[in-house]
Amino acid sequence: MKRILNTDPIPNLPTVGIIGGGQLALMLVRAASQLGLHARVIDASPICPARRDAADFCEGNPESPATLDRFAMNLEVxxxxxxxxxxxLIAGLEAEGQEVLPSSRTMSLVQDKLAQKQTLRNAAVSVVDFEPVNDGTPIQELESLFGLPFVLKKRCHGYDGTGNFTVHRAEEWDAALNKLGGRESGLYAERWCPFERELAVIVTRSKKGEHVLYPVVETRQRNHVCEQVIAPAAVSGSIAEQAAHLALKAIEAVDGVGSFGVEFFLLADGTLLVNEIAPRVHNSGHYTIEACECSQFENHIRAICGLPLGSTKLRQPAAMVNLLGKTTAAGAPRGLAEALAVSGAHVHLYGKHHAKRGRKMGHVTALGSTSDEALATAQCAADFIHFDQPNLI
Structure with a gap:
């Protein structure tokens, strides 16, 4: 494990360790630095986004217990x-006295999507109907329960739709199993959900159980990847109140500490169903950096360090547009100068060295007197930026 120490920590302030070095870690590192905290990051890639901003970077595989142990030396959290x-692996760190937040128990309940759905249902949180897929589960049984179509999902490691297969006809069953790695990879099935819109709420919860909630937002997807976030969502007060209530109930059910994303399906009749929990800062909350008094990233750091939680008040209506790769190319953007010339647009580039289709390369946020105005500004700037320059290596 290679280790690069950039600065010394400020005495008497916690040293925060972050496992993973992508764009979420980059924004967490910046939030920690803003509070004068020392942040140490571990990632297997020497060119990960968080490396350049982390005070202390460890190049190594976090899935190696020995490497993880060395990384965690002298960390408060x-x-x-x-x-x-x-x-x-998280439980192994905890057994040695290391505080990890979210905890291994929380992660065990969330990272297995079937266990997550069972936990939420047991806590009376409304979710889409689901059923485990065991070695002998025939498609006829699932078709009898859910009808067609239904969705076959991986229990673990699904992301941005990559772990899902919608089964429209019985003849697709074998293809669905093969695409998701077979029954042995761990699968479950869900009823097809004809939702009208997708909503999300960021919840930050402290070690003492104190909490703050961010506004309910609408998320708009393309090819299963979030493309736009609208804050606040154009929903009735009763739906917003219900979403906030269910989001908090969901995070309490898994005893979450830190900032969590809770995603919802909104049905045409006003019913809200929790789609899934993300046990971390979340793409639907990037707008909070400019739009809220305290961002989801700063509040996450506050929560895990035992500091008071900050206000989630929305300064103005806001929108966020993800900058997604469209092809395999170099990570350097074209059109940055033009995007920066758009008044009111806030451009965030993650510094990834390579783009590929659907990869999140950055985002643009804007505020406005209305969310439509904010979206128009953010989209205008985002449309200038392209990642299509040929790779040099």
């Missing part, structure tokens, strides 16, 4: 950029 590190 460790947190995670994503939900893919096995909960058993």
């Amino acid at each position: 460790v947190t995670l950029e994503n939900e893919f590190l096995d909960a058993a």
Whole structure:
């Protein structure tokens, strides 16, 4: 494990460890730095986005227990950029006295999507009907329960739609199993949900159980990847109140600490169903950097460090547009100068060295007197930026 120390920590302030070095870690590092905290990041890639801003960077595989142990030396608290590190590895750190937030118990309940759905249902949080897919589960049984179409999903490691297969006809069953790695990879099935819109709420919860909630937002997807976020969502007060209530109830059910994203399906009759929980800062909350008094990133750092939580008040209506790769290319953008000339647009580039189709390369946020005005500004700037220059290596 290679380690690069950039600066010394400020005495008497916690040293925060972050497992994972992508764009979420980059924004967490910046939030920690704003509070004068020392942040140490571990990632297997020497060119990950968080490396250049982290005070202390460890190049190594976090899935190696020995590497993880060395990374965690002299850290007051460790947190995670994503939900893919096995909960058993987190439990190993905890067994040695290291505080990890979210905890191994929380992660074990969330990273397995079937366990997550069972936990939420047991806590009386409304979710889409689901059923485990075991070695002998025939498609006829699922078709009898859900009808066609239904959705076959991986229990673990699904992301941006990559772990899903919509089964429209019985003849697609074998193809669905093969695409998702077979029954042995761990699968479950869900009823097809004809939702009208997708909503999300960021919840930040402290070690003491104190909490703050961010506004309910609408998320708009393309090819299963979030493309736009509208804050606040244009929903009735009763739906917003219900979403906030369910989001908090969901995070309490898994005893979450830190900032979590809770995603919803909104049906045409006003019914809200929790789609899934993300046990980390979330793409639907990037707008909070400019639009809220305290961002989801700063509040996450506050929560895991035992500091008071900040206000989530929305300064103005806001919108966020993701900058997505459209092809395999170099990470350097074209059109940045033109995007920066758009008044009111805030451009965030993650510094990834390579683009590929659907990869999140950055985002643009804007505020406005209305969310439509904010979206028009953010989209105008985003449309200038392209990642299509040939790779040199």
